[in-house]
Amino acid sequence: MQSEQFVDRHSGICPNDMSKMLKTIGVNSLDELIGQTIPADIRLPKKLQLPAPMSEHEYADHIHDLSLKNQLFANYIGMGYYDTVTPAVIWRNVFENPVWYTSYTPYQAEISQGRLEALLNFQTVITELTALPLANASLLDEATAAAEAMTLFHNTRTRAQQQAGVNTLLVDKNVWPQTLSVLKTRSVPQGIQLLVTDFATFDFSVPVFGTILQYPDSNGEVRDYTQFVEKAHENGCKVAVAADLMALTLLTPPGEWGADVAFGTTQRFGIPMGYGGPSAAYMATRDEFKRDIPGRIIGISKDVHGKPAYRLALQTREQHIKRERATSNICTAQALLATMASFYAVYHGPDGLKNIAERIHTYAMQLSAQLGMFGFNNLNSTYFDTLKIELSKGVSVETIKEKAQQRKINFRYFVSGEIGISLDETTTETKLKSIIALFAEVVGKQHEQALPTVNNDVIPTNLQRVSAYLQQSVFSNYRSETDLMRYIKKLERRDISLAHSMISLGSCTMKLNAASEMLPLSSPHWGAMHPFAPTEQAEGYHLLFEGLKSYLAEITGLPAVTLQPNSGAAGEYTGLITIRNYFIDKGETQRNVVLIPASAHGTNPASAAQAGFKVVVTACDENGNVDVADLKAKAEQNKDVLAALMITYPSTHGVFEVAIHEICDIIHSNGGQVYMDGANMNAQVGLTSPAFVGADVCHLNLHKTFAIPHGGGGPGVGPICVAEHLAKYLPQHPAIDENAQYTAVAASPYGSASVLPISYGYIRMLGAEGLTQATEVAILNANYLAEKLKDTYGIVYTGATGRVGHEMILECRHFKGSAGITETDIAKRLMDFGFHAPTLSFPVHGTLMVEPTESESWAELDRFVEAMLAIYNEIKEIESGTADKTDNVLLNAPHCEFEIAADEWSHPYSRTKAAYPLEWVKDNKFWLQVGRIDNAFGDRNLTCSCQC
Template sequence: MNTEVFAARHIGIAEKDLSKMFGTIGVDNMEQLIYETIPDDIKLKETLNLPKGISEHEFLGHIQRLSEKNQIFKTYIGLGYHESLTPSAIKRNILENPGWYTAYTPYQAEIAQGRLEALLNFQTMVSDLTGMELANASLLDESTAAAEAMTMLFELRSRQQKKDGAVKFFVSEEILPQTLSLLKTRAIPLGIELVVGNHETFGFSEDFYGAILQYPGKSGQVNDYAGFVQNAKDNDIKVAVAADILSLVLLTPPGEWGVDVVVGTTQRFGIPLGYGGPHAAFFATKEEYKRNIPGRIIGITKDTDGNPALRMALQTREQHIKRDKATSNICTAQVLLAVMAGMYAVYHGPNGLKYIASKVHAQAAQLAKILESYGFEQLNSCYFDTIKVKVGNSIALREITEGHGINLNYIDTDTVSISLNEAVSEDDLKTLALCFADAHGIKTHNAEPVPTEGIIPETLKRKKPFLEHEVFNSYHSETELMRYIKKLERKDLALNHSMISLGSCTMKLNAASEMLPLSWAHWGNIHPFVPLKQAQGYQEMLKALESQLNTITGFAATSLQPNSGAQGEYAGLMVIRAYHESRGEGHRNICLIPASAHGTNPASAVMAGMKVVVTKTDEKGNIDVADLEEKVQQHSENLAALMVTYPSTHGVFESSIKHITHLIHENGGQVYMDGANMNAQVGLTNPATIGADVCHLNLHKTFAIPHGGGGPGVGPICVAEQLKPFLPSNPVVETGGNNPITAISAAPWGSALACLISYGYIKMLGAEGLTNATKAAILNANYIKDRLKGKFDVLYTGERGRAAHEMIIDCRPFKANGIEVTDIAKRLIDYGFHAPTVSFPVAGTLMIEPTESESLAELDRFCDALLSIRQEIDEASADNPNNVLKNAPHTLGMITNDVWEFPYSRQQAAFPLPYVAENKFWPSIRRTDEAFGDRNLMCTCAPIEAYAEV
């Protein structure tokens, strides 16, 4: 074995295992399996035009040299991004810990109680600081959260009959520029009219339904919005506020004014800048909007024994259920970053946060006083951390500051703003003062910090306490925090314990060498709006990644801006929309979507202003070509796009795909390919070859970015030549095509820091490794399929009987024994496995995807578990629900209880197969009561008495 070949570390199947696997499947070699799986007319004729893979050692040296091309300045640009200090205890125990970053979205609550508690802490922190009743478990960034607020309030108009026709939305001119750009993107297809202006002179009228304010404003001014909000309420206009979370430690929370939504980012709670992300946004609102709030909400319920339990609440709001009726396409969060931000609040506590916020504010006041003593005019009458200064000649000042390694926000030729942060020292203040003195030609000056009272007036000072719950007042030493984090980690089953075989979610290895650079300062401490010359390492890496993805997809250009798969879907459709409009065909608004599509597909299409027409699937699970042809002809004059997942959501390479894409093009439409199943394509076929025009790629699936417990994600779009001009832009840093749509996310390159992972994955695997990884994924899926043959029916296969990289097993026949698919999912926990995808895309089924990273031994353990469960199903009876499946999962408390009233042994319950005893995972709760939790919604850390009531 060549120990320098990364593919040998990433791909789990050893050469010696192949003959056994081929024998089980019934093929002679890998070439025969691929021949029988992928239609001939879409196979690539040549290998990927990518360099040979490099070793992990070589990659780490390469990425180190690349990082040194980034220049680390002291950056005071602000505009929603601030240097923050990640406590080492959080960096080491969460960010760098696979127990946290390899976990999946907590749909199986019984094996996710640690993450759920951490997210409940996050929600409590946000609710307390904003003064709102309810917060979700994070969104993607501040700008997209603001856009979600705008659209949620738009949907709420129907509650007020006289507002049904209101389409105007007021946007304060103090809004961040990237947020304004994104609001424009979201507003256009929905028919929302943005009116940008001064909140003090704005005139309310009946054609407005909502407004959004920035607190503090983009240049630092802190306004008292209480009067504006009252006037808005008097005129039945709902108000959202984009707020800086650290400022809310000292400032009156917007909830006290009676606003409807508060959004923002928690980046400055210990999250690296990372050239724009990933960061966890927050979204807080009133409880009356709980069924409208986008994203995920963590709630408190009880388990089978009546003990307190956590789970994702109100899931009937989610797009995978409501589809084209959903008000948002959000299917992910920024869980890993939200966990870190929440833990930052746990570690510092309310007093620590007050110290940090007060220090930042005092330093801003000190700097203002020093600059005023030099003769500069400070323009903000009230500020928290950002002062706005008239400098006379900002060009001259810029030469001086950049010479000292400092970035300011240059508003115009004679005005700058300076945003301070928790990392600013007294020496940093002195250097700033020195730069301004030099700019004014002051030879002798005093830059010593002077004791300065804050300048926040009493009317805007925070009066109410916050973070009073015990969790925020208990873990302030590193020892205690480390143990608390470990306590939570032990409650979660992540990829570092066993295979997570989730169909459509591709839980593969997130290699340590891919992850290590995320902790390096030269990657983490770069503001997204610095001059490009300071981010040459990032620019080189991002351009190389775009080129790699172009090669893999066969397309002409890539935008890395979308920071989730759903955002990628939306971006792709908006690019198609712009393309049609450029050709004078803006009337094209019909989007055809197969019935088997992901729920995000129809939700994204509606958000892009398109009308969804669903096409049928046939009895084999493929697109019903006859039905598609009929609907294409019916809507040919207005056909905008087809959204198709390939291979299909059913795990099949449909042989009619090129006929389908040709049909769409013949009738004036474009083909959008959902990249969720790209792990079955890389190196063997590609979206361009099947006839697509645009695809999004889930870098957190196929390209090894970890799921992080439900986020971060990156969802770039790759496009054909005709769509290249319309790739999204950014209002601060030039990016995108020649005729770009407005922003899709806040940062120019989205979650740039996370892109390092996919860049490393491709760089180390190289052309051959990538192709072999795809082959291994297909091999592993077909091995599982054939090992389960005769015990579990696979619903759909290709024309030659093969699965792609995933398959759906049918659990509906087991209802005759009283067993539901949920019972199988919960019983798998007792065997040490996370359940495959439950009841998607077909109710009563499990969708299994093993990925290429798993070894034959792990595949066999998983198959042994399912076969053992199959025997348990045979022994179950609908007449007697007291069985090992219905009672699963079994906790340590059950097994060690003095009372055992079950008709099976403790051994069968907890250790059903010998391997389980070697590495037992204990769920911390029994099954959760979902209905109880939704009826009694609690989404913040409650007093202990409230838990007793549960």
């Protein structure tokens, strides 16, 4: 008897419901609908060749067996990654909680107050520990954060520096090697020269616009940068510092000795190493950079009732607004991990964090003292957690490695022959004694069972922190697990997620993140792996990587894959850099133009600009398709300098353009490459593919099509697949090959490795037929909604046969003239029904873009339709004069709980109409804590950290 199929749980549509939906659409079968939606000439000629689908139980056994092939060693490698303890209350109530991991980026602030508060706490932690006044709500990883700091400094050069052509960035030789690799990748396309040298001997005889330092440095030494920073500022040079947050509880923070930017990782604040990620990077700056800092900033504003409320501040900085003029191509960040790090700080408070740091530091001093007795000299005179050990005479590195292997211990091995030992929160006396015993055995000495007493702090007084931090009440109110659990649950109740209702965001594919895909992430065999551990210790990971890459290659038709990019926009950048490397190697360095349709995602032009390309925008026709004549003219006009076309397929307007083969042929005939934005792969898988359409490169949003959760704004994963002729130009990594020809795009070799089991499981449990069915049902659901809403709102664009792809754009522009209602008002009113809004004003201003995904049931689709039709009728009431033009449910939406429950009610409509616009809303009412938020007030009065 056949076991239950995962596809039947992943897909929300049962066979009986499907037949009714097809009848509504006006077709006889799903095949007929797909035939009307996808051009026949791009349909795949055969089914995907993938392993047979597993049941959920079979997959659980398989992924468990795979995880056990990863060997768990005690890791003292350091280099920016440290074992840590995630408090169980955070693991259970945040990491494993779908309310936190399935929520969307908090663009709709009124229904995102919980995660916004958690992220504001994160920003507060960063500003307090770095002593810099402004922080963002996370970046991708430490290495790419360094690159963002470099770009920020380059963008903010003085006029004199720009006129003089000052394009050199000073990088201290003792930054992490992975940071240097990413800086090399990101600097070249921007025309930035890197000068890598010892900061202490640099005399500023060479003009530099900025510098990157490490604190403590890559060797573990804590350097005093005070005089250097003063001299840098005297010479017009800005200073960015990669700072260890845990160390900053004991060390003088960068803001107090003059740094302009501090950046780094929050991984050791309770986030597992996960073979390299995900973990939240941070960036803090001076206030003068508030218009230039990349990423999102959470700010405090007020709602229409004057109540304090959180929101995304300075949103016009976002890349989707500024496009090629954006300061960064950042889209996805690491919100879920930033949230966990913030709760870690809330749980421990300032005293708890300091206690952890002091324990680590004390163990480091004890270890240094003990090893010194055996003749192993610690080369670091001032350190926090890391020793750089010079070997005793006659002792070889190979001997240390052999003994360490026997004890299941990983050290860092310097090329110059020293041993690096970095201690962390999980270090205990027992573990410390195991290290001591190893070194004692090597030199044939006995060691005392008691650890040596250390009285003198090795950190000089001038480098010891004296300023207080985290004095706000949130960092002292939740010491017990009970209190923290209740605080987490309080914030949880203020957020709409997929645990509440459908999130119909176009282009974002908010599909089911199945529990069977998520559960393996709780295993330490995936979480406790250091990214620079010997490859043979991570056999399970590498088997998973090879399997996943082969599946993605089959799905896209593009044979070479890198998993390194840790966001979709990072994938875009990586694809463009790969194309750039290809042309440079061919000697066609003049190819620097990228054609991008006007309808493209904002990250496309932003990524192209970051990769050093000139953007030429091509027009769209009246039906929303690429204007082929305009594209052809611009391709031919730029044929000698054309590098690529960036195109989304199906289009950002939600249709499969019939001219896609012709479009690709035009680019190829003029010497360019075709880059496909994979944001809409959810409408392709199993039916067509980037390679079959004609693309050379495609990035994939694993947090969209392949089921990794959005996490309130991250993590994201953006691997790229490329044609064979581009394979050798993919990014490499110094941890794998120090002499690699091409440098890295992320801090770890395999990006956010620990969430890759989610996508791997999604593919293994669905199999070829299940993946194809998921695509077909996504298209079915979208066309069903389009059919139900076309006679009221209207669909802005459809394909040649009148069908939409997996998403559609609802027309809302005419309501402003007829009723004074905008798409924003509709979005806010949807909150009263318990729904997150569709995508606002993208890609067409004044519209709503809807994508239902395959995971939603017919009943949920109909609830959404009922809500949209009810709102449409409310608009008609305004138009007819039945409802007041200025005091109506739409302009006043959303209606928060305290307003509905207040003694006074002055509106001309009833409380029932405001709070329970349809009968079924009463069954599962989502109560809002704030009313409509005043965005302008928040920008005029920027406050981005806790105030009490």
